[in-house]
Amino acid sequence: MINKQLMNLLKDDKKYIVGIVLSKWGTLLANIATVSILCVTLAQYYTKKEVSPLMLFSFVGVVVVSLIVKSIANNWQSHCTHFASSRLRLDVRTAVLTKSLEVDASQQTLNDTELTQLSVEGVEQLENYFSRFIPQFFYCLLSSLTVFVVLAFMYSKPAIVLLLCIPFIPLSIMAIMKIAKKILGEYWDGYLILGEQFYENLMGLTTLKVFSQDRMKQRQMDQRAESFRQATMNLLKMQLNSLIVMDIIAYGGAAIGIVLALSGYVKGVVSLPQMLIFILLAAEFFIPLRQLGSFFHVAMNGISASKRLFDFLDTPNSPLSKSRDEKHTAVPTRIEVEQVSFSYDDDEHYALKKVSAVFEKGYLYGIIGQSGSGKSTFSKLLTGDYTTPLGAITGYDSQGNTISLSDLQDDIVVVNQKSYLFEGSIKENLLMGRKDAQEDELWRVLDSVTLFEFVRAQPEKLDYVIQSNGKNLSGGQRQRLLIARSLLADKTIYVFDEVTSSVDSDSEKAILDAVTRLAKDKIVLFISHRLYTVKEMDSILVFDNGELVEVGTHDVLSKQSSVYQHFLLSEQELLEGGLDYNA
Ligand SMILES: Nc1ncnc2c1ncn2[C@@H]1O[C@H](COP(=O)(O)OP(=O)(O)OP(=O)(O)O)[C@@H](O)[C@H]1O
Secondary structure (H helix, E strand, O other): OOOHHHHHHOHHHHHHHHHHHHHHHHHHHHHHHHHHHHHHHHHHHHHHOOOOHHHHHHHHHHHHHHHHHHHHHHHHHHHHHHHHHHHHHHHHHHHHHHHHHHOOHHHOOOOHHHHHHHHHHHHHHHHHHHHHHHHHHHHHHHHHHHHHHHHHHHOHHHHHHHHHHOOHHHHHHHHHHHHHHHHHHHHHHHHHHHHHHHHHHHHOHHHHHHOOOHHHHHHHHHHHHHHHHHHHHHHHHHHHHHHHHHHHHHHHHHHHHHHHHHHHHHHOOOOHHHHHHHHHHHHHHHHHHHHHHHHHHHHHHHHHHHHHHHHHHOOOOOOOOOOOOOOOOOOEEEEEEEEEEEOOOOOOOOOEEEEEEEEEOOEEEEEEEOOOOOHHHHHHHHHOOOOOOOOEEEEEEOOOOEEOHHHHHHHEEEEOOOOOOOOEEHHHHHHOOOOOOOHHHHHHHHHHOOOHHHHHHOOOHHHOEEOHHHOOOOHHHHHHHHHHHHHHHOOOEEEEEOOOOOOOHHHHHHHHHHHHHHOOOOEEEEEOOOHHHHOOOOEEEEEEOOEEEEEEOHHHHHHHOHHHHHHHHHHHHHOOOOOOOOO
């Protein structure tokens, strides 16, 4: 019932749980005092047909003090609950986000949608575990003991009977837990799959409409929603059934206690006030346990969500991940790639096979190859999206000192098809590259990608608001803005992956000019499947079927490399003589 791994999450916040338990206990003591004085007063009135002034004074005094204690305890309880839950939510969400940055992409057990759902809804459910279930669990132990002592003090036999009924509730909870695990597993699976499909269909809605597949997808979603509804109903059914079982135990136990107290009174073993106190407190004996039962169901949801979160948090970190505080100072001027191989599925199919290459500062490297030849995989290994134990990638500074790949990655900026522009002003998006950049620097980078005139023509200038992922920009403008942001970051190594693949010829020229200027004092890798874009570059690396087959300038390769010549020929045919490469 108490999950060790979950409890470890609380760290220093255990004091809030103690606070909640003590405040509940304070309320219970106040209740016991009120019930006792009420019963004694009623008994006096019943036997003497009057209430003495002292008794009345004691009654009012105890009720007022109890109300004050209860009000303080309630306030303290909400304070502790608030802190316990808000700190926990923040801690878990931070842990999940940090982990998602540290895990190698190939090791990710959850996709982005699942991660979002678990971090939002899953963490909310987890909060119930800590702020409701756990305090109630400890409170139950304390309250049962307290009420037992009070009742046993008056009439021990029925008090012991009540005590013997108690284990039935945890036992029934444990029995239900076994059945609940499977039902909750189905519930969460259904929830995550539904969320994932909904998100995917939303993202691809235009495509679905274009191909008239939206109705079909809608039907699929309806089916999924229906099975999720059924899983939710099964969960509710299970919860209601178990609550009935717990009600029978709790109220049945209280009824037995009341009957025994009444028979004790009839036999003259207990006095009238004792009998009344017993009757009223018998329910108090079971109510916390009954509440524990209902909190348990909510908590089970959190435990089930936490299992998935813990599986994710237990994923081993990428060997390249490191603390954000560790900063290296050496500036890389050379990268050596030695015999690097990589397979996505750890099987026989290698996306990269024994690739060796050298990249130096001040040079622009074009990387080309047919679709699927391994170009992007190569860039993902450089940037740390994926890691491989096969081969080595090492950096060197100008003195020849080595720089590890993880340090090297601090100096790499990549622009690819997945690079994102956020909803906000142009300025805000640019400042993500370097937050302390001055306005004149922003204009300079805009100018270097020929966006200066476009931005200046906007009435809001740099405050012109772009929609999410640059929806209100043309493809070329979007791509140029992404490059401007990367230039502002002023890193040492740049990887541009297919940045000209979907832009007009003016944007393409602007991008190529900017990249060529950048390479004068940086290491720049430019991945493209269009040969003519890399023709002027200092060195061209030709990938074929995962292998680096040729390296050289256009002039050398076009004379010596059969793969390059073949590539050249097929592209020329495709463009139907539109470009003369040997010009
Ligand atoms: N995430 C992935 N999981 C499994 N296999 C992958 C993954 N990404 C790429 N591959 C495979 O790895 C091989 C190399 O792909 P890669 O994306 O590196 O090629 P590319 O040269 O960049 O192609 P393109 O020019 O079309 O982008 C291909 O066989 C591809 O199917």
